[in-house]
Amino acid sequence: xxxxxxxxxxxxxxxxxxxxxxxxxxxxxxxxxxxxxxxxxxxxxxxxxxxxxxxxxxxxxxxxxxxxxxxxxxxxxxxxxxxxxxxxxxxxxxxxxxxxxxxxxxxxxxxxxxxxxxxxxxxxxxxxxxxxxxxxxxxxxxxxxxxxxxxxxxxxxxxxxxxxxxxxxxxxxxxxxxxxxxxxxxxxxxxxxxxxxxxxxxxxxxxxxxxxxxxxxxxxxxxxxxxxxxxxxxxxxxxxxxxxxxxxxxxxxxxxxxxxxxxxxxxxxxxxxxxxxxxxxxxxxxxxxxxxxxxxxxxxxxxxxxxxxxxxxxxxxxxxxxxxxxxxxxxxxxxxxxxxxxxxxxxxxxxxxxxxxxxxxxxxxxxxxxxxxxxxxxxxxxxxxxxxxxxxxxxxxxxxxxxxxxxxxxxxxxxxxxxxxxxxxxxxxxxxxxxxxxxxxxxxxx
Numbered sequence: 001x002x003x004x005x006x007x008x009x010x011x012x013x014x015x016x017x018x019x020x021x022x023x024x025x026x027x028x029x030x031x032x033x034x035x036x037x038x039x040x041x042x043x044x045x046x047x048x049x050x051x052x053x054x055x056x057x058x059x060x061x062x063x064x065x066x067x068x069x070x071x072x073x074x075x076x077x078x079x080x081x082x083x084x085x086x087x088x089x090x091x092x093x094x095x096x097x098x099x100x101x102x103x104x105x106x107x108x109x110x111x112x113x114x115x116x117x118x119x120x121x122x123x124x125x126x127x128x129x130x131x132x133x134x135x136x137x138x139x140x141x142x143x144x145x146x147x148x149x150x151x152x153x154x155x156x157x158x159x160x161x162x163x164x165x166x167x168x169x170x171x172x173x174x175x176x177x178x179x180x181x182x183x184x185x186x187x188x189x190x191x192x193x194x195x196x197x198x199x200x201x202x203x204x205x206x207x208x209x210x211x212x213x214x215x216x217x218x219x220x221x222x223x224x225x226x227x228x229x230x231x232x233x234x235x236x237x238x239x240x241x242x243x244x245x246x247x248x249x250x251x252x253x254x255x256x257x258x259x260x261x262x263x264x265x266x267x268x269x270x271x272x273x274x275x276x277x278x279x280x281x282x283x284x285x286x287x288x289x290x291x292x293x294x295x296x297x298x299x300x301x302x303x304x305x306x307x308x309x310x311x312x313x314x315x316x317x318x319x320x321x322x323x324x325x326x327x328x329x330x331x332x333x334x335x336x337x338x339x340x341x342x343x344x345x346x347x348x349x350x351x352x353x354x355x356x357x358x359x360x361x362x363x364x365x366x367x368x369x370x371x372x373x374x375x376x377x378x379x380x381x382x383x384x385x386x387x388x389x390x391x392x393x394x395x396x397x398x399x400x401x402x403x404x405x406x407x408x409x410x411x412x413x414x415x416x417x418x419x420x421x422x423x424x425x426x427x428x429x430x431x432x433x434x435x436x437x438x439x440x441x442x443x444x445x446x
Contacts, residue, residue, distance in 0.1 A: 024051040031055065032075070038062040048074045139197045143168040146202065148192025156185020163192040163204055165226060182206060182217055183228050191217070196247040202226055203252060205242035214241040216254050218272060230272055234263060246293040246300075253300055255290030262290045262302045264329055276328045280304060281319065288347075289319075292361075296352035298322055298381055300329055303347030303360070316346030318360050322383040332383025337362055337375055338390070346375070349416075351408045358385060359413055361403030372402025374415050393417060 025047035026034050032055030036043065042065040048054050050073040057076060059066070137148035145166040154160040165178040182191045182204075191206040200221040207214030216232040232252075234241050236259065244255035250267035264276035278300070280289035284307055292303030300321040307317035318335040335358075337346045349361035358377040373392050379385040391413065393402045405416035 023047070023049045024053060028053045028055065033057070036060060036063060041065070043067060043070045045069050046072060048072075048076065050074065051076075137192055137195045139195045141197045141199075144197070145174060146195050146197060148195050148204070150190040150193045150206075154181045154185055154191070156182060156189050156191070157187035160185040160187060160189040161191030161193075161206060163195060178226060180204065180219065180226060180228075182215075182231075184231070193243050194245050196245045196252075198247045198249065201247055201252075203245045203247045205245045205254070207240070207242040214238055216242045216245055216252075218252070232265060232272060232274075234274070236261070240290075244290060244293050246295045248295040248297065251295050251300070253293050253295055253302075255293045255302070257288040257291040257304075260285060260287060260289040260304075262293060262300070264300065266327070278302060278319075278321065278329060280307070281331050281334070282307065282317075286314075287317070292347060292350045294350045294352035294358070296354055296356070296358075299352055299356070299358070299379060299383060301350045301352050301358055303350045305345045305347045307347070316348070316362065318347045318350060318358075320358070320379065320383045320385055322381075333385055335360065335375075335377060335385055335387075337373070338387055339373075348404060349406045351406045351413075352379075353408045353410065355410075356380065357408055359406045359408045361406045361415065363401045363403050372400055372417065374403045374406055374413070376413070391415065 023046060025044070026036070028034050028051070032053055034048075034054060034057045036057060036059050038060040039062070041063050043059070043063060045067045047067070047070045048057075049069065049071075051071075052075045054071070054074045054076050137150070139146050145168070146163055147166070148161070148163045150161040151159050152162045154162045160181065163180040164176060165180065166174040167177045168174050180192075182189060185191055185206075189206050192204050193207065194205040196203040202219040202221075204217045204219065205215075206217065214233070217228055218230040218232065219226040220229045221227075232254065234254075234256075236256075238256045238261075239258035241254060241256040241263070244257070246253045246255075252265040252267070252272055254263045254265070255261070256263070260280045262278040263274055264278060265272040266275045267273075278289075280287050284304075287304040287307035289304040289307070290302060291305050294301040302319045302321070303316070304319065305316040306314045315337065319331055320333045320335060321329040322332045324330045337360075346362040347360060348363050351359040356379040358379050360375045360377070362373045362375065371393075373390055375387055376389040376391065377385040378388050393400065400417045402417040403415060404418050407414045
């Protein structure tokens with residue numbers, strides 16, 4: 001609780017410890033007062049460490065977390081802060097008790113907002129005894145979360161990889177339910193490089209450059225548990241087959257940007273069968289065709305982030321396909337950014353929703369005056385798409401990689417910026433209300 005987090009601070013202050021570094025997160029006014037902004041909902045570690053000018057602070061009710069060391073050795077009267085915190089904790093405890101009464105479970109957060117759902121920051125710890133990069137790929141649908149650990153040492157040997165399935169309880173807490181590995185996992189297999197999820201079908205890509213084990217594994221939900229059902233491969237010479245996957249309904253797509261291909265599989269009588277191989281329509285061997293994929297009802301979207309435009313500049317493109325009467329897929333349109341410079345990486349990421357919305361990320365590190373963009377298109381059933389919006393970060397900077405990852409669900413778009421260093425960590429942006437223009441670039445800590 002907030003009060004318990006303040007207790008160590010009070011103890012240190014009363015003990016008269018020797019300060020070592022002066023810091024004022026916000027400069028107090030002439031009276032030594034700070035009004036903490038309501039939009040910054042956490043007061044971080046050592047925010048006012050040894051800030052002797054700080055006498056009083058107003059903490060708005062939107063703030064739900066104060067770090068133990070936030071006011072270390074400052075001149076703030078921590079006893080008054082603790083009294084104020086106690087009142088707020090009492091109010092939150094009443095809300096939590098009421099929520100637990102409805103849900104029948106312990107609530108993991110002090111800031112519940114909706115019935116049986118908390119706003120707890122979900123932190124998934126590294127599984128005990130596992131090495132390697134964890135949670136490199138993440139997919140969520142409903143109450144199921146699947147995260148990949150492609151560099152983990154698993155039963156298949158060194159860096160054979162694994163994926164973890166979490167289920168959400170009614171309180172909002174996530175609980176680990178299952179660990180998935182390839183049935184024939186091998187060293188350097190990198191199982192879970194990419195993950196796609198739709199209904200009772202879970203698709204997990206594996207393999208790395210020049211790896212003979214490149215493959216895609218399809219899992220189905222059986223009696224509440226995910227079981228490996230099929231392994232998909234290709235006879236083509238490939239380096240990156242399985243690094244990018246997408247699935248929706250009875251359509252599954254695997255990308256291999258190293259040979260500029262997207263392999264389309266169809267579900268027939270319970271078995272996935274390759275029915276189409278899509279190649280760059282412009283026959284550009286260096287376009288990275290297949291580096292990003294999305295599937296929605298009646299649409300396949302393929303990114304080619306280094307494709308040339310009409311001026312021969314490698315700014316990137318996205319290709320939209322629709323099904324034909326012969327069971328194959330035909331190009332309906334080539335999408336380009338409306339304002340790309342000389343180097344855009346348009347198509348670095350793509351996403352598509354059931355209503356025909358297509359979202360395209362462009363990291364755009366070298367574009368003059370613009371650093372990272374996300375383009376929103378509205379597509380018809382015939383695959384005719386019109387650009388409707390462009391999203392950008394209000395605090396964008398070089399190498400933020402805004403647009404490196406995108407996702408869309410109903411009327412919400414989420415954008416990743418893995419290089420944002422405002423707090424030495426990546427950031428995420430979201431926008432709601434795709435049907436009407438709303439202020440873009442709303443930012444959430446990530």
